[in-house]
Amino acid sequence: MSINKKISLESIKDLRSKTGAGMTDCKKALEASSGDIEIAIENLRKKGLATADKKSGRLAAEGLIESYIHAGSRIGVLLEINCETDFVARQPQFQQLAKDITMQIAACQSVQYVSKQDIxxxxxxxxxxxxxxxxxxxxxxxxxxxxxxxxxxxxxxxxLSLMDQVFIKEQSITIEELVKQHISLLGENIKIRRFERFLLGEGIESKNKDFTTEVSDMINSK
Known part of the structure; x- marks a missing residue:
């Protein structure tokens, strides 16, 4: 890791141990606060990043399946997003998160996986x-x-990774950071498990071409 000269690796580790935030988030927070760890902690808490990583290993088996159909009904998305309890799954903040992520998937046509680790x-x-x-x-x-x-x-x-996309409704954060904010806000681990995007007519043209080629080959072989 390349560390800013003013920010030591020890300071980053110290901030991480106190907040549970990721190393990159800690480094950015310390740089923004000119190395003042208390201000960095406050900034991480405001962003909802403090303590998020500490919850990321906990089992998330509840949640919901969210759907989104874009205007014109030509793009649709199904998403499974998990949390730890049914109580959190019913919270408006969690349900809004699910809606926001389905819209993100619909908008990002290149995205195929939840994270780079899934590739x-x-x-x-x-x-x-x-x-x-x-x-x-x-x-x-x-x-x-x-x-x-x-x-x-x-x-x-x-x-290709959903978690690495810039959040379309708030360009200063990624989807990964958005999820971390909600982990801190709701106090439970949250996992995007899987998604599927549907495009109207997708695959039909290529299948028709294959059929046409097949018929042509049959005729020419006679």
């Missing part, structure tokens, strides 16, 4: 090999080529 290793390796073979990297030294390819792949993975 198969085989896909990541395939993307890396594609990048390594691109014309603009062929003549570069192996080490530089690898770093550039890795950076491009990382960017691609973020595009």
């Amino acid at each position: 198969p290793d085989s896909f990541i390796e395939y993307e890396k090999q594609i990048e390594l073979q691109k014309d603009d990297l062929i003549s570069k030294p192996a080490e530089i080529k690898s770093k550039i390819a890795q950076g491009r792949v990382e960017k691609r993975l973020k595009e």
Whole structure:
């Protein structure tokens, strides 16, 4: 991790132990407060990030299935989002979170996975090999080529990951940070388990083309 000269790793760890917030969030909070840990704690609490990570390992088996149909009924989303108790699942804040996330999924056509951790290793390796073979990297030294390819792949993975998307209703935070805020607000672990996006007519054109090709091949073979 690259640490700002004014912010020590020890300070970041100290803030993390006191708040339970993620290392990156702690680093940003300390930088914003010029190293003042008390102000950093206050800022993390205001953002709802303090103590969120401490709850992230707890079992979340309750929750709800939320749906969203975009205007015109051409895009639909189904989402399963979990919390620890039925009580929290009935809270307006939790239900609004579910609605916001379904709208986010509808708006982000590139998103295919909940998080980068859900992306198969085989896909990541395939993307890396594609990048390594691109014309603009062929003549570069192996080490530089690898770093550039890795950076491009990382960017691609973020595009596919819901948790890495910037929240469309509040551009200063990601979906991951939005979820953490609600973990702190509601006092329970919250997990986005799975989702499915439906696009009207998706796949029909390619199936028709396959059928047309199949018929053409049959005619030509006679």
